[in-house]
Amino acid sequence: MRVLFIGVNIMNDPYVRISLLCGMLVRFPTSSPDKEDLDVLQLGNTPLARYRKATAAGKRTSFITEHTLIFVLHGHKFLHLEEQTHTATAGHLVLLKRGIYALSEFVPDGLNYEALLLFFTDDFVKKFLHTHQLTTTQSPATAAHLVIPANELLNGFKTQFMGYFGKQLPALESILQLKLQELMLLLLAGPQGQQVKAFFQSIAFGLPLDIDYIVRKHLFQPLSLEELAKLSGRSLASFKRDFQHQYNSAPKKWINEQRLEHARLLLLHSGKNVSEVALECGFENSPHFIKIFKQKFGVTPNSLRGKEPAALA
Secondary structure (H helix, E strand, O other): OOOEEEEEEOOOOOOOOHHHOOOOEEEEOOOOOOOOOOOEEEEOOEEEEEEEEEOOOEEEEEEEOOEEEEEEEEOEEEEEEOOEEEEEEOOEEEEEOOEEEEEEEEOHHHOOEEEEEEEEOHHHHHHHHHHOOOOOOOOOOOOOEEEEEOOHHHHHHHHHHHOOOOOOOOOHHHHHHHHHHHHHHHHHHOOOHHHHHHHHHHHHHOOOOOHHHHHHHOOOOOOOHHHHHHHHOOOHHHHHHHHHHHHOOOHHHHHHHHHHHHHHHHHHHOOOOHHHHHHHOOOOOHHHHHHHHHHHHOOOHHHHOOOOHHHHO
16 A cells, blocks of 8 residues: 545636635745754755655645645655646656645555655746746746656655755755756756746746636635735735736735625525634634624624524615
8 A cells, every 4th residue: 555645736626626625724835943853954944845754644725835846755646636637656756836735645554655845936947947048938838737757867866865954064055056956957858858848937937827817716715915926926016006907906805805705605504603614715813804704794703693694684
């Protein structure tokens, strides 16, 4: 039996979002507060790589905040994207764009799932492509992921890179930046080099995503405006400006109004308690949800539950 890691990319599957709203959103990667954490490589508060080992089953909805490359060391990873299942076994690596994923891990018979994860930003990819003259004027592909079989050189890279965990080196930042460039060059030189090139180019030169698509897709996820802007490929200032132009409203005001109206319907018709409704509508802080709900409707969420809609007309 193998360890299973199942992921659903909500960015590409509109049919799974509602069923996942009851779970808390986990942001990943995050910096480790423990500076002696031997499973994390980070520069200041910026995580660059992580060794992951799962020994127990669990489910979560995760916002992968940076583009991620995953070496599967032990076990299987299944990616359920766009109504298809893609499998990465031990010896494969996976490229994932920033986005929201539903993840489940199963650890049968005491086995472990192990992976090496490396994180890279838009700016890093842009600089890499410019340095190696890999810019393009064509519209790049927009695939959210790639599953790539490892080869001798990639396995050698993986083994060497694992040796940096737990080391204190004065030039560690420069070393890790060069290692990540080395990995990208190895991927470009491999059999799937053209796909990898298109993947990186779509990160660096892809057009900003439609505001309406991003906002409605993630309306009930507890994302900040900064995170929505990042998902759309915009700066926060550009996101606010484009949102105001499209909706004739400030984004926070409009989003809260949509969430509160949906919460009102759930309270009237679903039988769910206030905490469940708050979470399902994108409010991780129930007291804050209760406060702004009363400001809008004049009653608390709890007092609204179970009332007949006609009585509120």
